[in-house]
Amino acid sequence: MIEQGLLAAILAIAAGGAAWDIAKRRIPNWLCALLALVCALYSFQVFGIVGLGWAALHSVIALVIGMGLFAIGAIGGGDAKFYAAGALALQLNQALAMFAVTAFSGLVVLIVMVLGRRFVARSGYAPAELRRMQLPYGVAIALGLAITLLRF
Template sequence: MILTASQALWLLPPVLPICLYVAWNDMRAMKIPNWSVIALVVVFAVFGLIAFGIQDWAWRWSHLAVMLVIGIVANAAGAMGAGDAKFIAAAAPFVALGDAVMVMYILAGCTLAGFVVHRIARHSPIRRMVPDWESWTTGKRFPMGLPLGTTLICYLAWPIVFG
């Protein structure tokens, strides 16, 4: 893993509440608000500079641009929601290029786990606690903010937990 524990310690605390909000709000309303995506970009702009240094920080902005273009194309093709595409683009600078494969594995695991937990919760007493969540009644649609936010949290926590 290229991300160090020191870098992760700078990034995880400000990223964690944003990702938790994105996961919660996507389940509640099936939307990832623009302000949360902007907040993630601002966190990278400030804390990324401290964590990575100017040269690495500057290059990582290209990750945002590349993933935004890919996300726009995927959204236009109907493969993902616009909020998902924007969140992925905003999260991309946090991920070292050399860690991209690992992040894909984390995303796969978080997507599978999130889907299973969400579907079980939809048919459990938990649903009575939050009956107005839009994600309960969207048919086959799934709130990807849940695994996307969880993936970024797991990636940033990994070097802190596992060294």
């Protein structure tokens, strides 16, 4: 029962992060911290203390890679922290699944954005901010986490 409640909380927080990223193009630190806390509780509940240790290793690896990507401007800092927080819910053997599903989801989000920009541009309304709009990668991260938790 606790496990299902924690899973529901993870999914709700991830959805909130995705919505926040769509609206503001940033993910706040408090939301990443909340996701990390709930994911850590979930890992402890489902996998025990040893499993929490493996999940923490997964999270640290994800954070180091994410911060490297942030340093070169490939993703935002909130995206890196959001992904690492979500990684706390998963074991190392699920890391590749989360990465692959997140990457695929990111591609889908990118295609939707490009098609949306073209549609809006064809309508004759193409403000400058539309051309500079950043990809809300928090959506892809939330989808990657949710699908990995529910399927893998």
